[in-house]
Amino acid sequence: ELKVEQNPLFLSMQEGKNYTIYCNYSTTSDRLYWYRQDPGKSLESLFVLLSNGAVKQEGRLMASLDTKARLSTLHITAAVHDLSATYFCAVDEGGGSQGNLIFGKGTKLSVKP
Amino acid sequence: DSGVTQTPKHLITATGQRVTLRCSPRSGDLSVYWYQQSLDQGLQFLIQYYNGEERAKGNILERFSAQQFPDLHSELNLSSLELGDSALYFCASSVWSSSYNEQFFGPGTRLTVL
Numbered sequence: 001e002l003k004v005e006q007n008p009l010f011l012s013m014q015e016g017k018n019y020t021i022y023c024n025y026s027t028t029s030d031r032l033y034w035y036r037q038d039p040g041k042s043l044e045s046l047f048v049l050l051s052n053g054a055v056k057q058e059g060r061l062m063a064s065l066d067t068k069a070r071l072s073t074l075h076i077t078a079a080v081h082d083l084s085a086t087y088f089c090a091v092d093e094g095g096g097s098q099g100n101l102i103f104g105k106g107t108k109l110s111v112k113p
Numbered sequence: 114d115s116g117v118t119q120t121p122k123h124l125i126t127a128t129g130q131r132v133t134l135r136c137s138p139r140s141g142d143l144s145v146y147w148y149q150q151s152l153d154q155g156l157q158f159l160i161q162y163y164n165g166e167e168r169a170k171g172n173i174l175e176r177f178s179a180q181q182f183p184d185l186h187s188e189l190n191l192s193s194l195e196l197g198d199s200a201l202y203f204c205a206s207s208v209w210s211s212s213y214n215e216q217f218f219g220p221g222t223r224l225t226v227l
Contacts, residue, residue: 043218099214100169103156
């Protein structure tokens with residue numbers, strides 16, 4: 001059974017600081033996705049990582065994938081309040097025959113001034 | 114706005130009742146997924162349809178069923194509702210290929226069972 005573990009589950013940061021969220025998974029997948037969810041809202045796709053060594057950046061967020069270590073990271077640079085949300089990583093379980101995603105429990109990020 | 118629509122936004126009903134949740138995927142997407150999000154279980158995959166056919170099943174209860182119609186919209190039917198079925202139900206859609214499966218989520222239906 002595919003397991004996806006995120007840590008930390010809760011993260012309180014000060015504005016301007018840097019931090020990294022980790023996502024470990026238990027299968028040999030090379031497709032990993034990061035989503036953002038604001039309270040009471042839907043999930044918004046942030047990054048799609050499709051190969052070992054993939055790195056994507058958008059604003060203050062940068063995501064990377066190491067398929068050999070079965071690890072993805074989401075790095076936050078110089079956090080601002082607008083980044084406060086819950087961040088989920090998800091791994092494609094099906095390997096091509098089906099397409100469901102298995103999600104981590106999410107990291108609730110709170111950025112304080 | 115992801116382009117995925119879900120109705121209704123909110124649903125309040127009683128135990129033992131049956132409800133239907135509706136989802137319309139993004140234009141061009143053939144694959145539809147249903148997920149349940151609750152505080153204790155997190156985001157759980159329920160079921161996937163691709164071009165009208167069931168493709169994958171997750172932790173979907175026997176009291177729940179789904180289908181995808183020829184116009185590609187999907188419905189999730191929940192019956193004999195229990196208090197524990199209260200959750201946010203998301204529909205997602207994707208183009209879906211063997212190498213790419215970015216899923217776009219609808220706004221969700223919040224189900225409250227009293």
